[in-house]
Each structure stands twice: as structure tokens, then as C-alpha cells.
Amino acid sequence: MELKNKKAYFDYFILSEYECGIALVGTEIKALRNQSGDLKDSYAIIRNNEVYLLNMYIPKYDEGNIFNHEERRTRKLLLHKKEIRKLQKEVAEQGLTLVPLKVYLKNNRVKVLLGLCKGKKLYDKRESIKKRDLEREARRLQN
Numbered sequence: 001m002e003l004k005n006k007k008a009y010f011d012y013f014i015l016s017e018y019e020c021g022i023a024l025v026g027t028e029i030k031a032l033r034n035q036s037g038d039l040k041d042s043y044a045i046i047r048n049n050e051v052y053l054l055n056m057y058i059p060k061y062d063e064g065n066i067f068n069h070e071e072r073r074t075r076k077l078l079l080h081k082k083e084i085r086k087l088q089k090e091v092a093e094q095g096l097t098l099v100p101l102k103v104y105l106k107n108n109r110v111k112v113l114l115g116l117c118k119g120k121k122l123y124d125k126r127e128s129i130k131k132r133d134l135e136r137e138a139r140r141l142q143n
Contacts, residue, residue, distance in 0.1 A: 001032060003103040005039035010128060012099060012117035018087070021078035022053065022103075022112050027061035028069050032110060034061075037103065044077060044098035044114060046088045051077040053100060053112065077112060090116060 008014075024032075031037065038057040045052055053075045060068045079087075090096055102113040120128070 001035055001105045003032075003037050003039055005042070005099065005101050007040055008099045008101055008115060008117065010120075010125065012097065012115070012119055013124075014101065014115045014117050015096065016116045017101065018079065018083060018114045018116070019106075020051070020083075020112050020114055022110055023076040023078065024110060025069050026067065028058050029110060030063075031058050031061045031069075032103070033105075039100050039103065042100055044100065046084065046091065046098070049081070049084060049088070051079055051084055051087070051098070051114075053077050056100065056103075077114065079114075087116065094118075 036059050040057075042056040043054055045054060055072055056075060057072055058069065059071060087098065091098065097117045097119065099115050099117045100112050101115045104111055104113070
């Protein structure tokens with residue numbers, strides 16, 4: 001099981017990455033194990049010295065009952081206090097953004113790869129497109 005946020009790699013420069021846990025309720029883990037979910041347009045904020053993931057989509061579990069989860073609820077990310085303080089300092093001073101890059105299973109636990117990111121300008125995005133097209137062309141010529 002792995003969900004990737006491809007748009008984040010296009011829209012941001014990733015300065016550093018942090019692996020963190022995520023607090024889920026009953027049916028969310030089952031829905032994620034079914035390879036469903038979406039990280040597009042999701043981001044993290046720091047509130048009251050805790051990190052929260054907003055706007056992550058996990059669909060309702062088909063076999064769930066009336067206790068099914070809300071699809072776009074705010075979820076708490078689990079990090080050490082020292083890491084949270086460091087992130088809080090960097091976000092406040094440098095105006096960086098916390099973006100989830102990947103959600104995956106590790107030892108039967110769901111982990112989130114959180115990126116400390118700086119937004120790209122339009123010309124940076126054009127450069128990324130040009131670079132990607134050149135790499136694609138080079139691979140096509142090799143085959």
C-alpha cells in the first residue's frame with residue numbers, strides 16, 4: 001500500500017523529509033489497505049504544538065457500518081516534540097509549507113512522509129517540465 005503526492009514534487013522544492021505516524025480511526029486503515037485514498041491538495045499545519053494533516057481524502061470503507069469515518073477529517077500526525085519545535089521554527093521563520101509526500105505501510109503501521117517544502121515559481125515549473133521531457137526522450141531513444 002502506497003499513496004504518492006505527485007503534484008507536490010511538481011509544485012514544491014522539497015528541502016527535508018520527516019517520517020511520522022498518523023492517528024486513524026477504525027475503518028480508515030481498512031480503506032487505506034484497499035489502495036484507496038488521495039493526498040492531492042492536502043497539507044499539514046502546526047496548532048497547539050501538535051501537527052495536523054488537513055484535506056487528506058480516505059474514502060468510506062465499503063463493508064463499514066454506521067460508524068464509518070468522515071472522508072476529509074483533520075488527522076493528527078505523530079512526531080517527537082523536538083521535531084515539532086524544529087518544524088514550527090522553520091515554517092515561521094522561512095515561510096515554508098508542510099506537505100505530505102507519501103503514505104505507506106511500515107511494519108503494519110501507516111506512516112506519512114512529510115516534506116518541508118518551498119513553493120516553486122512558474123519558471124521553475126517550466127524548467128521541471130522541460131527536464132522531465134528530456135529524460136523521457138532519452139529513455140525512448142535508448143529503447
